[in-house]
Amino acid sequence: MNSVLKEDTISQQLVEVLDFIQARTMQTVQKWHYHTEDRTFSRDNLLAYLALRQLDIHDLQMQLADMGLSSLGRSEHNVLESITAVLQHLPTSHHIPQPSQNVSPLSIIQSRKERIYGRHSETKQTSIMVTIDAKSLEDDSLIENLLLRGMNIARINTAHDRTDDWLQIINRIRTTEQLLISKGLYSPNRHCRIYMDLAGPKIRTGAFVMKRSMIKFSPKNIGYLDSNVTNSFIKKERELDKACVLAVPYELVQRVTTGDKLMIVDERGKTREILVTDIENTRLKVQIDRKAFIIENAYIYVDEEKYQIGPTQAVQVPCKLQKRDVLRLYRDSTIIGQPASESHPASISCTLPEALTQVIEGDRVFFDDGKISGISTHIAEDYIDITITAPHIKPAKLKSGKGINLPDTAINISSLSDEDITHLEFAVKHADIVGLSFIHSAADLENLQTHLTLLGGTHLAVVAKIETKDAIRNLASILLKGLEFESFGVMIARGDLAVEVGFENLSHVQEDILCMCEAAHIPVILATQILERLAKEGTPARAEITDAAMGIRAECVMLNKGPHIVEAVEVLSTLLKNAALSHVKKRQVFTHFTKQCGIFIDEDNN
Structure with a gap:
């Protein structure tokens, strides 16, 4: 031709x-x-x-x-x-x-991005969101370091902590911003946005049977006899040291002085010697001569007087599950989960029993972000029996509060719970953005829109979290409904989404979401496990670095909390700045490129 x-x-x-x-x-x-x-x-x-x-x-x-x-x-x-x-x-x-x-399509998306996430430097177009909880406030410098290193949005998960904690977080952010402005370290035009995630109807495992944990008190530990606590426990004292804190009556603390030697009888009836090395108000600092084990039947003797040590903290007894095991999932949320016994399979309850009404035999069930999977093999009036299909070799532990995913089951539950509506009142007063979890269709957005209007909260930006199979199928109608809001965005919540669509399908589903949102000029947040190892352990996996750099395709990238979250924000900020030199969304632009040596004769190849 x-x-x-x-x-x-x-x-x-x-x-x-x-x-x-x-x-x-x-x-x-x-x-x-x-x-x-x-x-x-x-x-x-x-x-x-x-x-x-x-x-x-x-x-x-x-x-x-x-x-x-x-x-x-x-x-x-x-x-x-x-x-x-x-x-x-x-x-x-x-x-x-x-x-x-x-x-101009590009000006539309930029304008909408700035309305939701704020305006930032030209060299870093992608915003950085970080999850903050009440524990974050224990470190006085954490918020300051996060702001200085690139956090633009603080995420508060309403599934955790209380309204008093949320208000403290917001106030800490605002006072820290003002302090940094006064020092000339922070632009007066910057304003860290507050994003509040409504928990939604997350299906989780119910309560498990509890047991007392065992404490091993050895000469390597720092020891305290503390009259201000009711339970004995181990806590991290310094970077490498663990402290053994034993709960004792105040009468014991009053009776002894520095240098006294006490006797302890542990859980096994073994006698050990304890030396009092210091007195600190209502507690004694002590050193033990040999290893002792404490649960709830240990005693300390001062002369002939006997004092019982407070019991250790109660911990969950996890269910250990692997391929071919049977797990009984009860519809009654008050039933306490139990490990398997000779006469009974392992059992748990569900925090949202109505989600189980449409489960049929053969439906897949996933627990704890897909770590455990199974198939429903028997449907009874009070429970569903699930035959475990994975893990195959090493058993996985299932505990209380872990997510349950039912990707084959039609779940007709509103994504806005009664508790969410209560939390929405707080968000209207204190937040800039609200996230709607487990959205299934445009009707869920319409329901949120109604409540925001009633609460006088139509000024809030709304983010639809895409994390269910229904949301993928209904994404176009969700985006078209979202265009009605003053400010609207989408979060690709890859944790539950991967379980719902299958890990092997996540990559192309994520690509479809990004492309459809770009077509609708709607800003996107990329979330879940981004630089997770770096945030938790301080060292990144190589694959997660390239994954994080893909964040340039979105308007915002979310990091979860961790001991090394400041380093993670700093690395992500650098990655996004570098990626912005050569990419706009999925388009490559020819500006920055690795120089090649020994090719063109008019270049300096030294």
């Missing part, structure tokens, strides 16, 4: 694609009405993109690329303009309609 004929054929195919898109868009465009030009344009472009993706144009794309033209693989932000721009470089007898638009 000669080049002219080939170009005519390709031109004809492109015209057919254009006609198909316009016809499909016209069929459905009247379902959604908006009052601003930019939202109307976003609606039309998303519909055009969805119509385009209904076609298999793989061969056409390859031919366009061979001709040095755009293959339409980066057309998400402006579909019709991309196709007509290609057609203008090809011979055609057809009339090519010119898209009429007075808006």
Whole structure:
């Protein structure tokens, strides 16, 4: 085929694609009405993109690329303009309609991003969100270090802590910002946004049977006899040292002085000697001569007087599960979970029994972010028996409060619980952004919209967390509903999402979400396990570095908490700044590149 004929054929195919898109868009465009030009344009472009993706144009794309033209693989932000721009470089007898638009797609997404996440430096377009909890306040310098190293948004998870804790977190952030401004270390134009995650109807494992933990008190430990505590426990005293804190009556502390030697009888009836090395108000600092084990039946003797040591803290007895085990999942949330016995399988309850009503035999069930998986094999009135399919070799431990995912089951539960509505009142007064968890359809957004209107909270930016199979299937309608909000974004919550769609499918599902959001010009937050090892252990995995750099595709990247979270923020900030030099969304721009030696004679190859 000669080049002219080939170009005519390709031109004809492109015209057919254009006609198909316009016809499909016209069929459905009247379902959604908006009052601003930019939202109307976003609606039309998303519909055009969805119509385009209904076609298999793989061969056409390859031919366009061979001709040095755009293959339409980066057309998400402006579909019709991309196709007509290609057609203008090809011979055609057809009339090519010119898209009429007075808006810039890139300016739309930038404007919406700034409305939700704030405006930042030109060299780092992607915002950084960090999860903050009440424990974070124990470190006086943590908030300051996070702000200085690049945190733009603080995330508060309403599934944890209380309203008093949340208010303390917000107040600490605001006072720290003012302090840094006064020192000239922080721009007065910066404002760390407060993002509050509504917990939603998360299905979790119920309570498990508890037992007393055993404490091993050895000469290596720092020891305290403390009259201000009720339970005995081990705590981290310094970086490498552990302290053994034994609960004792105040009468014992009053009776002894520094240098006294006491006797301790441990759980096994073994006698050990304790030396009092210091007195600190209501507690004694002590040193033991040999190893002792304490649960709840240990005693200290002062002369002939006997004092019982307070029991150790109660801990859960976990269920150990592996392939071919049976787990009984009770519908009654008050039932206490038990490990397996000779006469009874391991059992747990569920915090949201109504979620189990539609489970049928053969449905898959996942626990603890997919660490344990199984299939429902027997449905009874009071329980469901699940045959475990993984892990295969080493048993996994299942505890209370772990997530349950039912990817094959239709769950008709509102994503906004009664508790969420209470937390929403707090968010309206104190937050900038609210996240809606476990959204299934546009109806969940409509429900949130109603409550925000009643609470006078329509000023809040709303983020839909995409973490269920239903949300993937209904993503287009969720985005179109989201365009009604003053400010709207999407979070790709990869933890539950990976379990719902299958780990092997997560990559292309994530890509689909990113592309659809780009077509609707809606800002995206990329979340879950980003630089997780670095935040928790202080050393990054190599793969998570490249994963984090992919955050440039989103408008915001979320990090979870950890002992090394400050370092993680610093590394992520650097990664995003470097990535911004060569990428805008998924488009590569030719600015920064690794210099190659020994190629061109006019370059200095030294």
